[in-house]
Amino acid sequence: MESINNFVNTLNGYLFSNFxxxxxxxxxxxxxxxxxxGQYRALTHGVGVVRGKYDxxxxxxxxxxxxALSAALSATVGLGNIAGVAVAxxxxxxxxxxxxxxxxxxxxxxxxxxxxxxxxxxxxxxPENPHGGPMFVIKDGFKKWGLGPLGAAIGAVFxxxxxxxxxxxGNMFQAWNxxxxxxxxxxxxxxxxxxxxxxIVGVVIIGGIKRIGxxxxxxxxxxCVVYLxxxxxxxxxxxxxxxGMLALIVKSGLPTWMGGESADATGAFLGGTFGFAALxxxxxxxxxxxxxxxxxxxxxxxxxxxEPAREGVVAGLEPFIDTIVVCxxxxxxxxxxxxxxxxxxxxxxxxxxxxxxxxxxxxxxALENTWTVQTGDLPFKTPEARRILRAREAESGWRDGQTVxxxxxxxxxxDTGQNLRRxxxxxxxxxxxxxxVQWRSISxxxxxxxxxxxxxxxxDTGIYVDYAGASLTAHAFDRVQPGLGMxxxxxxxxxxxxxxxxxxxxxGEQGVYYLCMQLNDATTKAIVLVYKLIYCALIFLTxxxxxxxxxxxxxxxxxxxxxxEQLDMWTTLGLGVMLVVNIPIMLIFGxxxxxxxxxxxxxxxxxxxxxxxAPPITDVAEGKDVKPDYDKDNDKA
Numbered sequence: 001m002e003s004i005n006n007f008v009n010t011l012n013g014y015l016f017s018n019f020x021x022x023x024x025x026x027x028x029x030x031x032x033x034x035x036x037x038g039q040y041r042a043l044t045h046g047v048g049v050v051r052g053k054y055d056x057x058x059x060x061x062x063x064x065x066x067x068a069l070s071a072a073l074s075a076t077v078g079l080g081n082i083a084g085v086a087v088a089x090x091x092x093x094x095x096x097x098x099x100x101x102x103x104x105x106x107x108x109x110x111x112x113x114x115x116x117x118x119x120x121x122x123x124x125x126x127p128e129n130p131h132g133g134p135m136f137v138i139k140d141g142f143k144k145w146g147l148g149p150l151g152a153a154i155g156a157v158f159x160x161x162x163x164x165x166x167x168x169x170g171n172m173f174q175a176w177n178x179x180x181x182x183x184x185x186x187x188x189x190x191x192x193x194x195x196x197x198x199x200i201v202g203v204v205i206i207g208g209i210k211r212i213g214x215x216x217x218x219x220x221x222x223x224c225v226v227y228l229x230x231x232x233x234x235x236x237x238x239x240x241x242x243x244g245m246l247a248l249i250v251k252s253g254l255p256t257w258m259g260g261e262s263a264d265a266t267g268a269f270l271g272g273t274f275g276f277a278a279l280x281x282x283x284x285x286x287x288x289x290x291x292x293x294x295x296x297x298x299x300x301x302x303x304x305x306x307e308p309a310r311e312g313v314v315a316g317l318e319p320f321i322d323t324i325v326v327c328x329x330x331x332x333x334x335x336x337x338x339x340x341x342x343x344x345x346x347x348x349x350x351x352x353x354x355x356x357x358x359x360x361x362x363x364x365x366a367l368e369n370t371w372t373v374q375t376g377d378l379p380f381k382t383p384e385a386r387r388i389l390r391a392r393e394a395e396s397g398w399r400d401g402q403t404v405x406x407x408x409x410x411x412x413x414x415d416t417g418q419n420l421r422r423x424x425x426x427x428x429x430x431x432x433x434x435x436x437v438q439w440r441s442i443s444x445x446x447x448x449x450x451x452x453x454x455x456x457x458x459x460d461t462g463i464y465v466d467y468a469g470a471s472l473t474a475h476a477f478d479r480v481q482p483g484l485g486m487x488x489x490x491x492x493x494x495x496x497x498x499x500x501x502x503x504x505x506x507x508g509e510q511g512v513y514y515l516c517m518q519l520n521d522a523t524t525k526a527i528v529l530v531y532k533l534i535y536c537a538l539i540f541l542t543x544x545x546x547x548x549x550x551x552x553x554x555x556x557x558x559x560x561x562x563x564x565e566q567l568d569m570w571t572t573l574g575l576g577v578m579l580v581v582n583i584p585i586m587l588i589f590g591x592x593x594x595x596x597x598x599x600x601x602x603x604x605x606x607x608x609x610x611x612x613x614a615p616p617i618t619d620v621a622e623g624k625d626v627k628p629d630y631d632k633d634n635d636k637a
Contacts, residue, residue, distance in 0.1 A: 008569050008573055009569055011573065011576075012569065012572045012573055012576055015572075015573070015576025015577055015579075015580055020576065020579055020580060020583075021279070021282055023583050024110075024282075024286070024292050024579060024583060025106065027110065027292065027583055027586055027587060028103070028106025028107065028109055028110050028291070028292070029106060030587075030590070031109040031110060031112070031113045031586075031590060031594070032105075032106060032108075032109035034590070034594050035109055035112060035113070035594065035597055035598075036598075036601075038108070038109060038112050038313070038316060038597065038601075039105060039108040039109060039316060039320070041313050041316070041601060042108055042112065042313050042314075042315075042316025042317050042320065043316075043317070043320065045313055045604060046313045046314050046316055046317045047317070048611070048614070049065050049310055049313060049314050050065050050066050050069055050314055050317065050620075051066075051614040051617070051620065052064065052065070052066065052614050052615045052619070052620040052625045053611045053612060053613070053614050054305075054307075054310065054609070054610075054611055054612075055304065055615070055620070055625045055626050056304065056305075056306075056626070057304065057625075057626040057627055057628045058628070059304040059305050059306045059626075060124040060127040060130060060304065060305075060306065061124070061127065061130055061302055061303050061304030061305060061626075062128050062129060062130065062210055062302045062304070063210065063302050063303060063304065063623055063626075064303065064304055064620065064623050064625060064626045065303055065304075065305065065310075065311065065314050066217065066620045066621060066623075067214070067216070067217045067303075067621075067623055068299055068300050068302060068303035068311065068314070069300075069314055069315075069317065069318070070216040070217040070220050070221070070621075071212055071216045071217075071299040071302070071503055071506075072296040072299040072300055072315065072318055072503070073216070073220050073318055073321060073322065074212075074216035074219065074220045074496075074499035074500060074502070074503045075170065075290065075295065075296070075299065075499075075500050075503035075504055075507070076288060076289055076290050076296070076318055076322045076500075077220060077224060077321065077322050077326055077496065081288055081322065081326045081327050081330055081496075082177075082227075082330060082469075082470045082473050082489060082492060082493060082496065083173070083177045083469030083470040083472075083473065083493075084173075084284040084288045084327075084469075085097075085100070085284060085288070085327050085330040085331050085334070085473070086330070086334060086467075086469055086470065086471075086472035086473045086476075087280075087284060087468075087469055087472075088100065088280045088281055088283070088284035088285075088331075089331055089334050089335065089340045089472075090268075090269070090334075090340055090467075090472055091272070091276075091280055092272050092276055092277040092278075092279065092280025092281060092284075093252055093262070093263040093269060093271070093272035093276075093277050093280075093340070094245070094248045094249045094252045094253070094263050094277075094331075094335055094340070095249065095251075095252030095253030095254070095260070095262075095263060095272065095274065095277030095278070095281070096253070096272075096277045096278070096280040096281035096284065097249045097253065097281060097327075097328070097331045098249050098250055098252070098253025098254070098277075098281065099253055099277065099278045099280075099281025099282050099285065100281045100282075100284060100285035100288075100323055100327055100328075100331070101323070101324065101328070102281075102282075102285075103281070103282055103285035103286060103289065103291065103319075103323065104285060104289060104319045104320065104322070104323030104324045104327070105319075105324070106291070107285070107286075107289045107291025107292070107318075107319035107323065108291075108316040108317075108318075108319045108320055109316070110291040110292045110319075110586070111289075111291055111296060111312075111315040111316050111318050111319055112312040112313060112315055112316040112593075112597065113312065113586055113590055113593045113594070113597075114134065114292070114294055114296070114297050114315075114582070114586055114593075115296060115297045115300045115311055115312040115314075115315035116308050116309050116311070116312030116593040116596055116597055117134070117137050117297070117585075117586065117589050117590075117592065117593045118132040118133055118134065118136065118137055118297030118298070118300065118301050119132065119297075119300065119301060119303075119305075119308030119309075119311050119312065120137075120308045120592060120593065120596060121136050121137045121140045121141060122136060122301040123136060129302075130301055130302055131301065131510060131513060131514075132297060132298060132300075132301025132302075132510075133158075133162075133294065133295075133297050133298040133301060133507075133510055133511075133514075134155075134158050134294040134297060134581075134582050134585045134586075135155035135156070135158045135159050135162075135511065135514045136155065136514070137585060137589055138151045138154045138155045138158065138585050138588075138589075139151040139152045139154075139155040139514075141588070141589055141592075142154070154581075154585075155514060156514070156515060157581055158294065158511075158578075158581045158582065158585070159511035159512075159514050159515055160511075160577075161577035161578045161580075161581050161582075162294070162295065162298075162507060162508060162510075162511040162578060163508045163511050163512070164573065164577050164578075165293065165295065165504075165575060165577065165578050166504045166505065166507055166508035166511075166535070167508070167535075167538060168573055169504070169575060170500060170501060170503070170504025170505070170507065170508070171501055171504060171505075171535060171538050171539060171542065172538065172542045174197075174496075174497035174500050174501050174539075175193075175194060175197055175497065175501075175538075175539045175540075175542040175543050176469075176542050176543070176545075177469045177470040177493055177497065178193050178197060178470075178493050178494055178497045178543075179191075179193045179194060179542075179543040180468060180469060180470065180471055181469075181470040181471050181474055181489060181490055181493050182490060182493075182494075183401070184399075184402075184467075184471045184474070185474065185486045185490055186490075187399060187400075190543040190544070191540070191543050191544055193494075193543055194539055194540040194541075194542065194543025194544065195540060197494075197497065197498065197501070197539050197540075197543075198536040198537070198539040198540045199536075200498055201498060201501045201502055201505065201535075201536055201539060202532070202533075202536040204498070204502045205502050205505045205506065205509075205532055205535070205536075206532065210623075212502050212503060212506050214622070214623065215498075215499070215502065216499050216502070216503065217621045217622070217623070218621065219495050219496075219498070219499045220499055221621070222495075223492055223495045223496060223499075224321075224326065226488075226492070227326070227329075227488070227492050228325070228326070228329055230477065230484060230488050231329035231330065231332070231333050232329070233480075233481070234332075234333045234336060234337065234476075234477060234480045234481075235329070235332055235333070235336060237336075237480055238336035238337070238480070241336050242332065242336070245332060245335045245336060248263065248335070249331075249335075252272075252274075252277055253274070253277055253278065253281065254274065255274045256274065260274055262274065262277075262417055263277075264341075265416065265418050265420055266341045266454075267341040267342050267343045267344075267464075268340070268341060268342050268343075268407075268464050269340055269341040270407070270413075270416050270418055270420040270421070270422070271416040271417050271418040271420065272415070272416055272417070273414070273415060273416065273417045275415075276415040276416060276417075283572060283575070284327075285323050285327070286575060286579070288322055288323060288327055289318060289319040289322045289323045290318075291318075291319050292579055292582060292583060292586070293575065293578040293579060293582060294578055294581075294582035294585065294586075295504070295507050295578070296315055296318060297315075298506070298507045298510050299503060299506065299507070300312075300314070300315050304626045307600060308596050308600075309593075309596045309597045309599070309600035309601070310600060312593070312596075312597060313597075313600075330473055333473065333476050333477065333480075334472065334473060334476045336476075336480075337476040337477070337479040337480050338479065339467070339472055339473075339475050339476035339479055340472075342464070342475075342479075343462065343464075344382070344460075344462025344463055344464050345381045345382060345385035345397070345404075345462075345463060345464065345465045346378060346379050346380070346381050346382060346385070346397075346462070346463040347379065347382065347461055347462055347463070348375065348376075348379065348461040348462075348463065349379070349461075351458075351459060351461055353375060353376040354373065354374070354375045354376075354406070354450070354461050355373070355374050356371055356372075356373060356374075356408060356423075356447075356448045356449060356450065357371065357372060357373075357374050358370065358371060358372075359371055359372040359441035367441070369443055369444060369445050370441050370442070370443050371408075371410075371423070371441060371442055371443075371444060371447070371448050372423065372439045372440065372441040372442075373406055373423050373425065373437070373439040374439070375436070375437055375439070376436075377434040377435060377436060378396070378398060378427065378434070378435040378436060378437060378463065379396075380396045380397060381396060381397030381398065385397055385465075387482060388475070388478050388479055388482050389478075389482070390482045390483055396435055398427050398429075398435045399427065400427060400428060400429045401426055401427065401428075402426070402427040402465060403424055403425070403426060403427075403465070403466040403468070404424065404425055404426075404427055404437060404463050404464060404465050404466060405422040405423060405424040405425070405463075405464050405466050406422070406423055406450065406460075406461075406462070406463065406464070407420055407421070407422060407450070407451040407460055407462075407464065408420070408421050408422075408423055408442075408448040408449060408450055408451060409421075409446075409448065409449050409450075409451055409452070410442065410444035410446050410448040411444045411445055411446050419446075420451060421442055421444065421448065422442075422466075423439060423440065423441070423442050423448070424439075424440050424466060425437040425438055425439035425440055426438050437463075470489055470493045471489075473485065473489050474486060474488070474489035474490065477489060501539065505532065505535050508531060508535065509528055509531060509532065512527060512528050512531045513528060516528070
């Protein structure tokens with residue numbers, strides 16, 4: 001397993017290099033300026049389009065603008081906002097949020113451009129089941145230039161990256177987080193959520209884009225409102241702290257030559273340099289909003305419209321809703337509650353009961369430069385930790401299988417700017433009715449030692465609980481109102497995961513269609529069905545990988561995917577491969593998209609676009625306003 005992790009991390013280093021980040025930032029700035037700061041149009045005209053003022057049942061397409069936006073948002077607003085932001089703050093620190101905001105603004109320009117491109121080249125031979133996306137842009141665009149075979153080949157490469165991302169970020173990330181947060185709070189084995197999710201997703205995706213759009217149009221608005229109300233409650237409680245948090249975000253996200261300063265390494269937070277914070281903010285914002293990935297155009301290509309740029313303007317709303325609004329609320333909750341730099345949940349009072357020793361393999365042989373921890377029985381959790389958990393007086397607060405860690409001083413880490421490392425382990429209940437930790441190991445040339453507590457000058461003997469992904473966000477809510485995160489984030493994780501997985505399944509399905517469209521219709525449908533079955537099976541297998549059923553080199557039992565770092569490794573792979581392929585496509589055909597955009601905005605300014613009163617929002621959400629017999633004057637079919 002370690003060799004697989006090393007290979008994927010090395011590949012990610014190339015895919016998500018500084019060059020890729022710079023190329024994306026350049027592309028975002030380019031189209032922001034080229035569109036004349038089209039973000040303004042998305043926030044004004046785009047809202048009117050989504051409300052149904054320009055919907056017309058006679059236009060080609062399968063779903064209205066609101067449903068297309070909901071389908072695309074269902075793939076973006078979800079666990080990326082709940083878990084992805086938590087990962088960014090936990091590892092990159094508060095400064096990561098500043099870079100999430102930047103990507104959110106630039107992402108609006110990226111989304112407008114890539115969706116307009118795909119609408120220009122979408123296939124509407126079957127008006128009720130259109131096909132579109134960057135693969136069709138590059139194939140048909142190159143065909144016009146006499147380079148059809150080359151365009152088709154590049155489109156196939158994009159499809160491979162699309163399916164890779166659907167499997168990792170659109171599937172594995174979602175399933176793992178749901179299994180983790182459900183197991184964390186309710187002790188339910190990870191395999192159970194995997195089975196349930198696989199069945200639910202399978203039932204929805206068999207129905208195609210119309211069923212996906214209908215389900216997304218109901219789940220996403222409802223869950224967004226509930227989630228934002230809960231986050232708003234937390235921020236009201238910590239209202240006085242908000243200015244300080246915003247200042248910390250800006251200061252930690254800027255380089256030193258601009259007055260920036262790395263966030264302090266305290267508690268569970270091990271520190272993060274400016275570059276590390278920027279990298280994590282950009283990565284998680286891109287993963288959450290999918291700006292520049294080329295995935296959202298696939299959902300928007302199903303919209304009923306004969307105006308390509310109109311759907312592009314609608315798409316510009318996605319990064320604003322996803323990153324500027326929802327991600328920011330999550331980040332502020334984590335910062336305000338103190339979850340990201342939280343203290344230990346238990347203290348080993350006797351220093352002789354905890355020590356760092358050289359690790360051994362299953363045969364008892366010492367492992368060079370490999371270290372682990374030895375501890376006795378775990379004490380009860382602190383009163384504050386037990387209050388947050390709502391533990392009874394006689395309960396210790398521990399849960400079997402819970403991941404914990406101690407902080408040690410070891411090899412210097414240039415990313416964090418510190419020499420701090422974590423040594424993790426799993427909590428176990430023994431036959432003697434006591435709690436112990438089965439510790440794992442780390443590699444370090446320097447002999448590790450427990451971190452020195454800056455306040456006391458003594459070794460930090462604290463036992464910290466590792467809240468990964470969505471579990472950290474849930475813990476943040478619980479710190480303010482015990483029980484709130486337990487139910488809110490668990491329910492949100494389930495609903496958002498389902499909505500994201502069904503949308504990403506559709507994205508992958510369109511990729512499979514592209515690869516098979518030269519085959520006869522029956523064969524294509526059969527292959528698409530096989531893809532859907534494999535997609536659902538992967539949901540189940542990912543939750544199996546989250547269980548402690550694998551044996552490491554040191555003999556310990558641990559999950560194949562058990563930490564936020566491992567989770568990020570796989571999602572970065574999917575994100576990186578799509579960006580590397582899609583950015584050149586956007587640049588090559590950007591001029592066509594901008595021409596269509598400016599022509600459309602010109603007609604809008606001159607009052608040449610027909611609009612009608614907005615239908616009732618219930619009709620828009622259900623797609624009734626684009627039925628052929630819908631009476632727009634009387635708002636009824």
